[in-house]
Amino acid sequence: MSRRADRLFQIVQVLRGRRLTTAALLAQRLGVSERTVYRDIQALSLSGVPVEGEAGIGYRLRPDYDVPPLMFTSMEVEAMVAGLRLLKAWGGGALAAAADPSLEKLMAALPPQRRVAAQQSRIFAPEYVNQPAVREAFDIVHTAIGAQRLLRIDYSDAQQRESVRVVQPLGLFFWGNVWLLAAWCTTRSDYRSFRLDRCRALTMLDEHFLETSERSLNGFLRTIHSDTQG
Numbered sequence: 001m002s003r004r005a006d007r008l009f010q011i012v013q014v015l016r017g018r019r020l021t022t023a024a025l026l027a028q029r030l031g032v033s034e035r036t037v038y039r040d041i042q043a044l045s046l047s048g049v050p051v052e053g054e055a056g057i058g059y060r061l062r063p064d065y066d067v068p069p070l071m072f073t074s075m076e077v078e079a080m081v082a083g084l085r086l087l088k089a090w091g092g093g094a095l096a097a098a099a100d101p102s103l104e105k106l107m108a109a110l111p112p113q114r115r116v117a118a119q120q121s122r123i124f125a126p127e128y129v130n131q132p133a134v135r136e137a138f139d140i141v142h143t144a145i146g147a148q149r150l151l152r153i154d155y156s157d158a159q160q161r162e163s164v165r166v167v168q169p170l171g172l173f174f175w176g177n178v179w180l181l182a183a184w185c186t187t188r189s190d191y192r193s194f195r196l197d198r199c200r201a202l203t204m205l206d207e208h209f210l211e212t213s214e215r216s217l218n219g220f221l222r223t224i225h226s227d228t229q230g
Helices: 003-016 023-030 034-046 074-090 093-109 112-119 132-147 217-229
Strands: 051-054 058-061 149-156 162-175 178-185 190-195 199-208
Touching: 003 023, 003 034, 003 058, 023 034, 023 058, 034 051, 074 093, 074 112, 093 112, 093 132, 132 149, 132 162, 132 178, 132 199, 162 190, 162 217, 178 217, 190 217
Parallel strands: none
Antiparallel strands: 051 058, 149 162, 149 199, 162 178, 178 190
């Protein structure tokens, strides 16, 4: 697919996802001039794509237009292949098990040229230090996050000091070869992070919780940002 064909396809995908899109937004998204966008819009119209609107106001696709199935650029395909390989090697058991069928479905949906390119990707994620206990811990935490249920953690820190915490699990972060649980610790009444490989035991409790502005993943991220800026 040529660069312009890729760009035209991207314009259609942007238009299908928005009620009204300006040429300025398209130019910024695609890294081209507004004049190029105007020419591309005209090319789409001449090829039969029902783009409505005009320069200076905005564009949209006619609501009843049936957009062809989504296709990806070669770089996007390789990004997904690499991501699935990483997840298979380093994710929890349930998500790792879903990686192979997901990759098979992706390959089946690609045209032959894209499929060959994806199969030849040289980006790999060998599993050489991940432990079954970490996979099991990941699955428990992942389930608890989705269900918004409290977790009881028997934890051993870097100094091998042991403690028991009850936390609201908020998110999982991958740091090289370590998974971190971001959480609101009810014991400390503050945000804390816990390495999964240091969790001696994890128990999902029956009690549910609701995220609030004071106890949320965004709040955790704001805390990290303020700490790094300070």
